Amino acid sequence: MRKPLLTVWYNTRCPVCDAGIDRQKRRLIDAIKAGCIAFRDINGEPAALAGYDVSLEDIRRRLHATNADGRLLVGADVAIAVWKATPGEGWLATLFGNPVVLPLTRFTYDRFADLLYAWNRRKGRW
Template identity: 80%
Template structure:
């Protein structure tokens, strides 16, 4: 059997209800790609040291989405969202819009502020 290296392996926090719901919704949109092994979604709580070789801690990944592309490059935050949109049928326009060089800094800023709020909310709720 030939093993396929996913174009993108996304690490996320299933203990965050917003993150978990968002990824589950995205997985349904990407069912064919998931089944074909082109994209993988992994729960960081089951493999907390999975990205340690990239310098990413468990808390880093609980705070922001992280992904590794087929070349082994680490993507973080908004860059992960853009990469997922590129792979999602019908969502390439989101990647083109929010991932373009002029808008990407604002996309990253907005993503990071939302992620900070969500992380703080989850910590207050004891979701660790």
């Protein structure tokens, strides 16, 4: 089996993250079956991105992904890459990933991720 074009690392212990990824998985079933994209639970492989100098807590805080070239994507850039791969959601990637809007997209994603991370910590989801 070939290496996926995109491997997304996420935190299944976060109910919001898990639900969002489950939704994307349903929309990307053909790409997953073809081995083009993979979704991996970081809790099952906590050292998976250690070579990128990324901690487990970093990945629990924000989505991380590696592309086919081995480049690391973080946060909003992962969401944009997933939208590009998802049928019917390319327009989201175009809208939120264009050079004018991208800084605001990243800022908004990061603030939401910070709030979600804090909420999960308070709830003891680690």
